[in-house]
Amino acid sequence: MDLNSVFPRELVTVLVVLFGSLCFALFYFRVRSWKVPFYPFYVVSQRSFKVFVENFLLLKRVGLWCEERAHTLSRALVLYGFFALFVCSVANYALNTSALTPLKPQNPLAILSDASSALVFFGGFSLLLRRLLNKRRREVTHADVWCVQALLSVFGATGALYPFFGGFVGITLYALHFVFLFLLLLVAPFTELAFLVWKGSFLIYKESRVSA
Amino acid sequence: MIGLNPVLVVGAGPAGLSAACDLSQAGVRVLLVERREELGGAPARWKYHTLAPDFVPVSRVLGPLIEQVTKSELVEVKKGCVVESFRGSVGDFEVRITELKTRRSETRRVSCVVVATGFEHFDARVDPRYGYGRVPDVIGINELEAMLSQGRVVKRDGSAPKRIAFVFCVGSRDRSTNPWCCTVCCGVSIKQAIELKRILPDSQIYMIYMDVRTTGLWEKLYWDSMEKFGINYIRGRVGEVYHTGQKLLVKGEDTLVRGPFEALFDMVVLAVGMEPGEGTRQAASIFGLNTNEYGFLLPRTPNIHYDSGREGVYLAGSCVAPMSVEEAISDGSAAAMQCVKLMKVMRA
Amino acid sequence: MRKTHEGDARVSEKEEKEKGRFIFERGYIDSERIIEPEKLELGGVDMSGRWGTLVLPRTIEQFDHTLFEEVKKLPGGKNIHRCWQCGNCTAVCPVAHAHPEFNPRYLIHITKMGYKTEIKKFKEYVYLCSGCGRCSVACPRDVDPKGVMSALSILFQRGV
Numbered sequence: 106m107d108l109n110s111v112f113p114r115e116l117v118t119v120l121v122v123l124f125g126s127l128c129f130a131l132f133y134f135r136v137r138s139w140k141v142p143f144y145p146f147y148v149v150s151q152r153s154f155k156v157f158v159e160n161f162l163l164l165k166r167v168g169l170w171c172e173e174r175a176h177t178l179s180r181a182l183v184l185y186g187f188f189a190l191f192v193c194s195v196a197n198y199a200l201n202t203s204a205l206t207p208l209k210p211q212n213p214l215a216i217l218s219d220a221s222s223a224l225v226f227f228g229g230f231s232l233l234l235r236r237l238l239n240k241r242r243r244e245v246t247h248a249d250v251w252c253v254q255a256l257l258s259v260f261g262a263t264g265a266l267y268p269f270f271g272g273f274v275g276i277t278l279y280a281l282h283f284v285f286l287f288l289l290l291l292v293a294p295f296t297e298l299a300f301l302v303w304k305g306s307f308l309i310y311k312e313s314r315v316s317a
Numbered sequence: 318m319i320g321l322n323p324v325l326v327v328g329a330g331p332a333g334l335s336a337a338c339d340l341s342q343a344g345v346r347v348l349l350v351e352r353r354e355e356l357g358g359a360p361a362r363w364k365y366h367t368l369a370p371d372f373v374p375v376s377r378v379l380g381p382l383i384e385q386v387t388k389s390e391l392v393e394v395k396k397g398c399v400v401e402s403f404r405g406s407v408g409d410f411e412v413r414i415t416e417l418k419t420r421r422s423e424t425r426r427v428s429c430v431v432v433a434t435g436f437e438h439f440d441a442r443v444d445p446r447y448g449y450g451r452v453p454d455v456i457g458i459n460e461l462e463a464m465l466s467q468g469r470v471v472k473r474d475g476s477a478p479k480r481i482a483f484v485f486c487v488g489s490r491d492r493s494t495n496p497w498c499c500t501v502c503c504g505v506s507i508k509q510a511i512e513l514k515r516i517l518p519d520s521q522i523y524m525i526y527m528d529v530r531t532t533g534l535w536e537k538l539y540w541d542s543m544e545k546f547g548i549n550y551i552r553g554r555v556g557e558v559y560h561t562g563q564k565l566l567v568k569g570e571d572t573l574v575r576g577p578f579e580a581l582f583d584m585v586v587l588a589v590g591m592e593p594g595e596g597t598r599q600a601a602s603i604f605g606l607n608t609n610e611y612g613f614l615l616p617r618t619p620n621i622h623y624d625s626g627r628e629g630v631y632l633a634g635s636c637v638a639p640m641s642v643e644e645a646i647s648d649g650s651a652a653a654m655q656c657v658k659l660m661k662v663m664r665a
Numbered sequence: 666m667r668k669t670h671e672g673d674a675r676v677s678e679k680e681e682k683e684k685g686r687f688i689f690e691r692g693y694i695d696s697e698r699i700i701e702p703e704k705l706e707l708g709g710v711d712m713s714g715r716w717g718t719l720v721l722p723r724t725i726e727q728f729d730h731t732l733f734e735e736v737k738k739l740p741g742g743k744n745i746h747r748c749w750q751c752g753n754c755t756a757v758c759p760v761a762h763a764h765p766e767f768n769p770r771y772l773i774h775i776t777k778m779g780y781k782t783e784i785k786k787f788k789e790y791v792y793l794c795s796g797c798g799r800c801s802v803a804c805p806r807d808v809d810p811k812g813v814m815s816a817l818s819i820l821f822q823r824g825v
Binding site for chain 1: 819823
Binding site for chain 2: 722723724725726727728730746747749750770771774775777778780783806
C-alpha cells in the first residue's frame, strides 16, 4: 500500500506548517508573558549562526555536565539526532523524494533519516529511563519533562520503525510518527525546552555581539 | 508509707511539680517548698503562653500537675518559703524552712530531698550590645511570651510593630557571658515568631541566627516558619542595637554575604538563655551539692541527672542543665522514683 | 575575586584598574564603589580627581523582598522560600566547581533578601547554569534550585 495515497503530500505539508506555526506562536506568547525580550528574533544573522554552530553543534563551550557521561551522551543523541532529522526532512521535502512518504531503506537519505530517528529514540528513552529508575530523580521531575522525554522516545521509535513494516502496521506507525510530532510541537512551548531555546538564543545573541 | 517522714521537694516548677505529683499519687507524703507566691516556676513567673513544638497551652500541661498537688492531702505546699539549713542522715533529715515575708522559721523532718530549683533567664543588661534595659522595644523572649499570653504585642508607645528581629544566642555560647547552649531558645523563638505572625500577619519577621538548633521533633517548627509563615532567616550576628529616635537600628554582619548590614526594626526580641539562679546557688550550699564550672548542679555521673552523689538527695530539672518543660517533667518523675525506691528500702 | 565575564561589554578592564589606583589594598574594593570625580569644586577649592575620591560603604541597608515575590510567581521559582542555605546545591553543582562565581545557594540568598548590590554583581553568572538538575536532586528541602535558576535567568532580563 502506498503511503503517498493515504497521506497526500499537500495534507501533511499543511498540517506541519499549521502545527509548526502554532508551536512558534505559543512559544512567542509564553516568552512575552515573562516580560522579557524574544531573543530568537535577535539571532537571525550570519554571525549568530557562526556562534550557534561553534557552541551548540561543535560544543566549544557547552558541556560542563561532562561528569555524568551517560547523561551527556543521551542529551547529545537527542540534540544531534533532532537536528539531523530536521535536515533530512527538509532535504526529503525539497527533493520531493519523500519526507512525507516512506523510502525504501536502501536510499542513503532514507538510511540517514532512519538513523537520526533511532538516535532521537535512544537518547530520549535513556533520558526517560535515567529519571524513572532513580527514586529521588523521579520525585523532583516535573510533568513537562516526562511529557517531552516520553514524546521524544515514541517519536523517535515510530520514525525508526515504520520503514520496515508494510500494510496496516506501517501506516499506523507512520501516522503515529506525525501525531507524536504534532503533540511535541504543541507541548514544547510549555516545557523547559522553550526556556532552553530562549536562553540559548540569548547566549548566542550576547556572544555574537561581543565577537564583533 | 505511713510512719515515714515526707519527701522534701524544693521548687515548684515543672520538675518539682512533677515529682510532687508522682510521689503523692504513689502514696508518699510530700513537703513542697516554693520561694515565690505561686506554683509553676518559670512558666508561671513569665506567663508562658504555649509550649513548642505543637503550641500546646501551658495550662494544659502544668494545670493538672498544679491541681493534683494542691488538692492532694498528701502534699503540703509552702509558698513564699525557702530552705535555710539542712542536716541529718537519710530517712531523718532535719530542715529549717523560713517564710520570706514574716521571717518565721520552722524545723521539719524529711526522709529525702528532691532539689528542683530551676533556672533564671539571662539578664541581657550584662551584654550591652543589644541595649536591653536602655533602649525601648528591646525585649527578651520571656517578656514576649507574656505579651503573647495576653494576645497583644505592642511597642512601648502602644503601636503594633511591623518589622521585628529575633536575635538568637543572647547570653549563650559566648565566653564573655555564658558558654553553654540553652537548647530550647531556638525552638521557643521560632514558635514565638509563628505566633507573632498569626497575630500580626502584615509584619515582617527576621531571625538573626548563628545556628538553628531545633532538635528532634521540634524541627518542623523551623520548616513551618519558612514554608507556611514566610519568616526570614539571616545567618549572622548583631554588633549593636541603637535607637534612632523612632526605630531601632540593628547593625550586624550577614555571614553568607560576608558583609555588614544595617536595618531598621520596630522591635528586637532577644533569645535570652537559661542560667543557674540564686535558688540553685543556695541549694548547692545548703545541701552540700557539687556544681560544675557554670554553676549548674553536678550529678555524680553526667548522664544520670537525679543522682547527686549524696545519699537521699536527688536532682531534677533545669538546675542540672538547660532543658525544655517536657524534659523537666520527666526529670522530676525520675527523681520521684528514686525517692519511692529509697523509701521502700527504708520500710523493709 | 570577581572574574570579568568574557562577553562583558561594559567598562574596560584598563579603566577599572585606573580608578582609585593609589588606594592601598585596592584589590579589596569593588570598582563600582569607587567614585573619582573628574571635576569637583567644594567651597572654592578644586577637589578634582584624587582629592575628591570617595569609597562608598558596602553596608547592606535594606531588605527588599519585591524580587523574591516575583520569583515565586514564575513556575520554577515557587519553592524559593524553602531554602535554608545549607549549600547542598552548590556542593553538587558541576558548574560551580569550574566557575566559583556561579553559586546557586548565594544567588538564592541575595534574591530572597533583596541585596541589590550583590545581585548586580552576580546576576550575569546565572546564565552559566547548565540545567543538569543535580541541585534539585540534592536539595533536602525541595527548593528546586534548577527551577529557581531558570526563574532568575528570566527575571534578571527584566532589568532588576
